[in-house]
Amino acid sequence: MKTLLIGEYREGKLLDSTYELFGFASQLNADTAMLLVGSEAQLPAYGGALYLADAASCGEYNPDLHKQLILEAVQKESPDYIVFLHSSYGWDLAPRIAASLNIAQISEVIAATDGGFEVGCCNAKMRRTVKASSATAVLTIQAGAFPAVQPGGSPTVQNLAVVIGGALEFVGYEPAEKKDVDLAKAEIIVSAGRGVGKKDNITVIQALATALGGELGASRPVVDAEWVSHSHQVGTTGQTVSPKLYVACGISGAIQHLAGMKKSDFILAINKDKDAPIGEIADVLVVADVMQFVPALTAKVAR
Amino acid sequence: MKLLVCIKQVPDLESRFKPDAAGTWYNEADLAFRMNEYDEYAVEQAVQLREKLGEGTELTVLSIGPDRVVEAIKKSLAMGCDNAAHIQDPAASGKDPWQIASIIAAYAKDKGFDIVFTGMQSQDRGSAQVGVTVAELLGFACTTTIVGFDYDNGTITAKRELEGGIKGIVKLKTPALVTCQLGLNIPRYPTLPNIMKAKKKEITVIPVAELLATEALAATTSFHPPAKKGGGIVLEGDVGELVDKVIAILKDKTAVLR
Ligand SMILES: Cc1cc2nc3c(=O)[nH]c(=O)nc-3n(C[C@H](O)[C@H](O)[C@H](O)COP(=O)(O)OP(=O)(O)OC[C@H]3O[C@@H](n4cnc5c(N)ncnc54)[C@H](O)[C@@H]3O)c2cc1C
Ligand SMILES: Nc1ncnc2c1ncn2[C@@H]1O[C@H](COP(=O)(O)O)[C@@H](O)[C@H]1O
Numbered sequence: 001m002k003t004l005l006i007g008e009y010r011e012g013k014l015l016d017s018t019y020e021l022f023g024f025a026s027q028l029n030a031d032t033a034m035l036l037v038g039s040e041a042q043l044p045a046y047g048g049a050l051y052l053a054d055a056a057s058c059g060e061y062n063p064d065l066h067k068q069l070i071l072e073a074v075q076k077e078s079p080d081y082i083v084f085l086h087s088s089y090g091w092d093l094a095p096r097i098a099a100s101l102n103i104a105q106i107s108e109v110i111a112a113t114d115g116g117f118e119v120g121c122c123n124a125k126m127r128r129t130v131k132a133s134s135a136t137a138v139l140t141i142q143a144g145a146f147p148a149v150q151p152g153g154s155p156t157v158q159n160l161a162v163v164i165g166g167a168l169e170f171v172g173y174e175p176a177e178k179k180d181v182d183l184a185k186a187e188i189i190v191s192a193g194r195g196v197g198k199k200d201n202i203t204v205i206q207a208l209a210t211a212l213g214g215e216l217g218a219s220r221p222v223v224d225a226e227w228v229s230h231s232h233q234v235g236t237t238g239q240t241v242s243p244k245l246y247v248a249c250g251i252s253g254a255i256q257h258l259a260g261m262k263k264s265d266f267i268l269a270i271n272k273d274k275d276a277p278i279g280e281i282a283d284v285l286v287v288a289d290v291m292q293f294v295p296a297l298t299a300k301v302a303r
Numbered sequence: 304m305k306l307l308v309c310i311k312q313v314p315d316l317e318s319r320f321k322p323d324a325a326g327t328w329y330n331e332a333d334l335a336f337r338m339n340e341y342d343e344y345a346v347e348q349a350v351q352l353r354e355k356l357g358e359g360t361e362l363t364v365l366s367i368g369p370d371r372v373v374e375a376i377k378k379s380l381a382m383g384c385d386n387a388a389h390i391q392d393p394a395a396s397g398k399d400p401w402q403i404a405s406i407i408a409a410y411a412k413d414k415g416f417d418i419v420f421t422g423m424q425s426q427d428r429g430s431a432q433v434g435v436t437v438a439e440l441l442g443f444a445c446t447t448t449i450v451g452f453d454y455d456n457g458t459i460t461a462k463r464e465l466e467g468g469i470k471g472i473v474k475l476k477t478p479a480l481v482t483c484q485l486g487l488n489i490p491r492y493p494t495l496p497n498i499m500k501a502k503k504k505e506i507t508v509i510p511v512a513e514l515l516a517t518e519a520l521a522a523t524t525s526f527h528p529p530a531k532k533g534g535g536i537v538l539e540g541d542v543g544e545l546v547d548k549v550i551a552i553l554k555d556k557t558a559v560l561r
Contacts, residue, residue, distance in 0.1 A: 010465070010469075011469075061463075061471055061473065063445070063446075064444075088448055088463060088464065088465045088466060088471075091423075091424075091431040091432075091435075091447060092446070092447040092448070094432075094435075095400075095431075095432045095435035095439065096435060096439050096445075098401070098432070098436070098520075099404075099435075099436045099439035099440060100439065102520075103520060104399070104401070104520035104521040105400070105401075105430070105432055105520075105521070106521055107400075107429070107430040107431055108429060108430075108431075116524055119429075120529075121428055121429055121526070122314075122316060122320050122329065122426070122427050123316040123426055123429075125316070125528075125529075126320050126526060126527065126528055126529070127525075127526070127528065127529050128327075128523045128525065128526050129523065129524045129525040130521050130522070130523055131521065131524055132520065132521050133518075133519065133520055133521065133522060134520050137521075167476065168444060168446060168473050168474070168475050169473065169474040169475070170472075170473050171460070171472040171473060171474060172471075172472055173465075173469055173471055173472070174462070174469070174470040174471075174472060175469060176467055176468030176469050177468060187559065212560075213559075220485060220486070221485065223486075224486045224489075225489070230468070233468075236466055237464055237465075237466065237468050238468060244557055244558060244559050245553070245557050245559045252316070252317075266553075266556060266557045273317055274539070275319055275528075279535060279537065280531075280535070281535070282535050283535055283536070283556070284535065284536050284537075284538060284549065285535055285536070285538070286538050286545055286549060287537060287538065287539040288539075288542060288545060293542055293545060293546070296542050296543065296545075296546045297546050297549060297550070300546050300547075300550055301550070301560070
């Protein structure tokens with residue numbers, strides 16, 4: 001079995017997540033070739049075949065052009081699987097490859113099973129097993145689902161020529177918002193999710209954070225609704241935290257939130273839904289209404 | 304200008320999901336359905352653009368599914384879409400993203416749309432494929448996961464959200480498709496007068512057989528709950544007792560409470 005792995009490179013750097021692709025390939029026991037639109041100066045620690053195109057001339061985000069490059073490598077390699085990370089780069093590019101080749105795409109793979117792949121669904125509450133009916137398939141793998149593996153060695157580089165321009169013009173990056181709280185250093189974080197109900201209720205969550213001597217965190221919808229500022233957001237597009245105690249109040253446990261807090265030493269979750277996926281990683285799941293339980297807990301802690 | 308927004312109706316994600324008889328998807332009995340959250344951002348953005356462009360612009364909302372999806376269509380009409388296409392398909396949930404995209408592309412191909420809006424992913428299936436695939440099939444420029452949108456004279460400037468909160472700014476010429484992400488806007492609630500007005504808007508019903516010409520490329524063979532990892536304690540019951548139990552556990556298991 002052969003995989004063509006699509007590495008990632010951004011703002012002049014090879015992204016570490018690229019190594020998760022090798023972790024996936026090794027679980028499949030598959031031969032690998034990699035394609036990277038990156039730089040000669042940032043080669044992955046990997047001794048196999050590497051199709052390389054120069055990001056300085058191709059652009060870091062230029063999906064039409066990257067598609068052409070990938071299709072060229074697919075033709076040379078005839079892989080069984082073309083594997084991307086399920087990331088802003090991967091989910092943007094993968095369907096273009098699948099559509100061009102008229103083959104199946106299976107998104108957000110978390111495990112390989114007998115002849116198929118396991119993927120999450122229904123906001124991570126449930127799972128599906130999916131099988132491709134085409135001989136070749138495009139896969140995107142969930143960030144963090146497979147271990148990062150550094151095969152070691154230096155790649156045999158085949159340079160890909162740049163052919164066309166592409167329909168998009170990439171203007172530039174905008175840096176992440178400045179943080180006024182550094183959650184990465186906090187020992188205790190009490191986070192508010194959409195389950196707190198409304199902006200006024202944030203004070204109740206803040207009160208528990210204060211009583212415990214910790215910081216206020218938040219899930220993304222709470223930030224988007226402007227109940228708290230972005231600097232409090234935990235998750236893939238916010239901060240990654242690893243406090244001694246993480247309290248998740250009314251947070252369902254979507255993968256993008258978990259990615260930011262699953263390394264916490266102890267996780268206490270309060271959720272009215274016993275099946276909420278946060279229960280999969282919580283040390284304690286309290287099945288209750290946050291607005292009843294949290295004030296009662298604060299009162300006892302403060303005493 | 305002609306605008307299209309594609310919406311899917313999904314179950315309330317706080318529901319309990321049970322496998323259907325075939326064991327390949329959820330059982331719809333007892334589930335309440337509503338518009339896919341990401342599609343609400345898509346509808347809001349499309350309506351905002353419709354309002355900015357004013358007269359001479361037509362915004363169509365499209366949904367593929369059984370008759371229940373008309374509820375989501377009506378909401379979009381009440382939010383400000385001009386008319387709707389209901390692609391009637393009682394078996395939509397059994398189709399793969401490739402087929403759904405092919406149906407949308409077959410509907411759109413000779414209608415001259417300038418901009419198509421979709422959600423970045425559906426919350427129940429979450430494949431994040433349909434939008435980009437439609438763009439490929441139509442030969443449209445496309446960008447994904449947008450949290451900022453501006454249109455001026457044939458050019459879209461979009462802000463894409465990348466990992467870690469960084470954003471990428473891209474420009475694309477119409478015809479184009481964008482997939483919308485949380486944080487793009489705050490969807491409006493339809494007002495009562497607009498709900499009344501929406502009742503007069505036209506919903507064209509098209510049987511899916513008229514548009515479907517592709518076979519599925521992927522099949523779901525099983526729908527099931529995640530394997531329980533165990534370890535965690537689940538506490539239920541009286542709030543006062545729960546608080547005492549939690550304090551005892553925190554004292555015992557963490558160094559943060561003494
Ligand atoms: C590309 C991308 C990046 C993302 N980045 C992030 C990120 O960095 N951080 C992030 O958090 N999310 C991120 N998300 C969003 C993520 O997918 C989820 O939508 C989000 O985490 C859900 O937030 P939530 O748990 O607060 O809300 P919901 O999923 O709506 O969950 C609310 C929970 O509260 C419970 N609840 C409701 N009422 C009560 C009550 N009265 N008492 C107790 N419990 C109650 C419900 O049972 C439910 O479990 C991202 C998504 C995408 C696509
Ligand atoms: N049945 C459907 N009818 C209309 N649009 C859909 C349908 N399914 C998916 N879409 C659109 O495609 C997007 C991505 O869906 P998915 O690829 O299933 O994650 C959704 O946010 C919708 O905008």
